[in-house]
Amino acid sequence: MEDLIVIGGGIVGLATAREALRRHPDLKVLVLEKADEVATAQTGHNSGVIHAGLYYTPGSLKARLCRAGERETKNLCDEYGIRYDTVGKLVIATDEVEIERMEQLAERGARNGIELQKIDRDELAEMEPNVRGRKALLSPATGIVDYREVARAMATDIVALGGRVITRSTVHSIDERSGATGEVVVGSDTGEYRARRMVACAGLQADRIASIGGIDVDFQIIPFRGEYYQLPHSRQGLVERLIYPVPDPDLPFLGVHLSPTIDGRITVGPNAVLGFSREGYPRGSVSPRDVARFMAFPGMWRFAKDNLRTGLQEMRSSYFPSSYLKLVRKYCPGLELGDLRPYPAGIRAQALMRDGTPVEDFLFRSTERQLHVCNAPSPAATSAIPIGSLIVDKVLNAVRG
Numbered sequence: 001m002e003d004l005i006v007i008g009g010g011i012v013g014l015a016t017a018r019e020a021l022r023r024h025p026d027l028k029v030l031v032l033e034k035a036d037e038v039a040t041a042q043t044g045h046n047s048g049v050i051h052a053g054l055y056y057t058p059g060s061l062k063a064r065l066c067r068a069g070e071r072e073t074k075n076l077c078d079e080y081g082i083r084y085d086t087v088g089k090l091v092i093a094t095d096e097v098e099i100e101r102m103e104q105l106a107e108r109g110a111r112n113g114i115e116l117q118k119i120d121r122d123e124l125a126e127m128e129p130n131v132r133g134r135k136a137l138l139s140p141a142t143g144i145v146d147y148r149e150v151a152r153a154m155a156t157d158i159v160a161l162g163g164r165v166i167t168r169s170t171v172h173s174i175d176e177r178s179g180a181t182g183e184v185v186v187g188s189d190t191g192e193y194r195a196r197r198m199v200a201c202a203g204l205q206a207d208r209i210a211s212i213g214g215i216d217v218d219f220q221i222i223p224f225r226g227e228y229y230q231l232p233h234s235r236q237g238l239v240e241r242l243i244y245p246v247p248d249p250d251l252p253f254l255g256v257h258l259s260p261t262i263d264g265r266i267t268v269g270p271n272a273v274l275g276f277s278r279e280g281y282p283r284g285s286v287s288p289r290d291v292a293r294f295m296a297f298p299g300m301w302r303f304a305k306d307n308l309r310t311g312l313q314e315m316r317s318s319y320f321p322s323s324y325l326k327l328v329r330k331y332c333p334g335l336e337l338g339d340l341r342p343y344p345a346g347i348r349a350q351a352l353m354r355d356g357t358p359v360e361d362f363l364f365r366s367t368e369r370q371l372h373v374c375n376a377p378s379p380a381a382t383s384a385i386p387i388g389s390l391i392v393d394k395v396l397n398a399v400r401g
């Protein structure tokens with residue numbers, strides 16, 4: 001019998017299993033991952049940014065965990081010799097409205113305890129000659145990394161600490177037996193496993209896993225594709241730092257940015273387009289099962305009605321690269337259509353409540369022996385280590401009790 005089973009070998013599940021073992025090396029911990037290897041879903045398809053945490057509502061779990069996560073991610077990279085680069089991030093204001101929003105963002109960042117510097121037009125021209133803006137906000141601590149490498153290091157550490165990570169093991173049943181001698185029986189492709197406690201960090205499948213765990217699921221995961229381009233080799237060095245537009249406060253997760261990556265590319269993106277397949281990465285992927293599920297969910301229709309205009313704009317940016325380019329040229333006017341080269345998309349797992357409200361912060365649901373991470377939105381890759389720690393706080397006493 002295991003002490004703890006973690007479903008999902010993304011960065012959140014791995015951080016949780018690793019933290020449990022680091023605190024108590026005598027625990028028996030098992031991670032079950034359905035893919036051939038760890039970190040193939042959101043963790044392996046993202047912008048690779050180590051966020052500093054300036055955007056988030058002060059006092060929210062997101063704000064607190066991101067700030068801690070930025071430091072802990074870099075510490076882990078130092079410990080395991082994983083490359084990262086604290087390139088810094090510039091948020092560019094191009095007009096009066098954006099300058100005002102930038103000022104509000106600076107206040108919010110300060111309340112979150114983030115180091116920020118205000119940059120004027122001349123300083124910006126000197127720092128990033130290919131970027132145009134009237135003012136900018138510099139977050140010097142923001143960095144870049146490959147989260148696949150971070151996740152693999154965590155998996156290696158779990159095994160070194162005596163835990164197990166089993167891949168190609170899709171979980172299809174969860175049976176919780178209560179009482180003093182209770183247990184959770186997890187059925188998967190690789191067999192049946194018993195544990196005293198179970199944590200699910202299943203990302204795009206979080207609602208399905210919660211449902212088979214017997215949770216009354218009051219939300220649904222809606223997949224949002226984040227489509228990227230990459231710049232050609234001739235444009236490498238175009239920017240040194242991460243370049244972001246000032247976010248619209250009503251749509252904070254939107255905003256196509258320029259990101260140098262740790263493997264030497266520059267990506268452009270992502271947008272946020274409704275996905276027709278939770279795990280279909282190629283453009284045009286459709287899963288009838290996934291579509292039928294969100295069509296039958298009342299929250300989806302309410303969300304679509306409230307966000308029709310934005311949704312159509314994002315779709316336009318998906319189908320017409322010229323429309324996408326317009327978003328970037330606002331602050332990087334030298335880019336041309338021919339500079340936008342294909343790059344793999346990511347798919348966000350966004351939890352939506354029945355009334356159509358998108359869940360912005362982390363969302364947990366639990367029973368006596370199960371804890372489900374139902375929403376772990378960006379910047380959860382940055383925050384994974386403190387999230388793991390928080391989850392272990394929630395379940396560990398029970399595991400050891």
Ligand SMILES: Cc1cc2nc3c(=O)[nH]c(=O)nc-3n(C[C@H](O)[C@H](O)[C@H](O)COP(=O)(O)OP(=O)(O)OC[C@H]3O[C@@H](n4cnc5c(N)ncnc54)[C@H](O)[C@@H]3O)c2cc1C
Nearest residue numbers: 008010011012034042043046047049171203226346380382
């Ligand atoms: C386009 C995009 C850009 C982003 N950019 C950033 C960024 O720059 N910085 C940042 O901090 N965050 C970013 N994020 C957010 C970040 O990537 C995610 O919040 C984070 O990776 C979530 O990790 P996770 O472990 O919860 O989920 P995932 O990485 O999705 O892992 C879930 C795992 O569960 C497994 N699983 C599912 N069902 C089963 C089952 N039945 N049995 C067994 N295993 C199962 C899946 O195969 C998967 O490996 C971005 C996300 C996207 C999509």
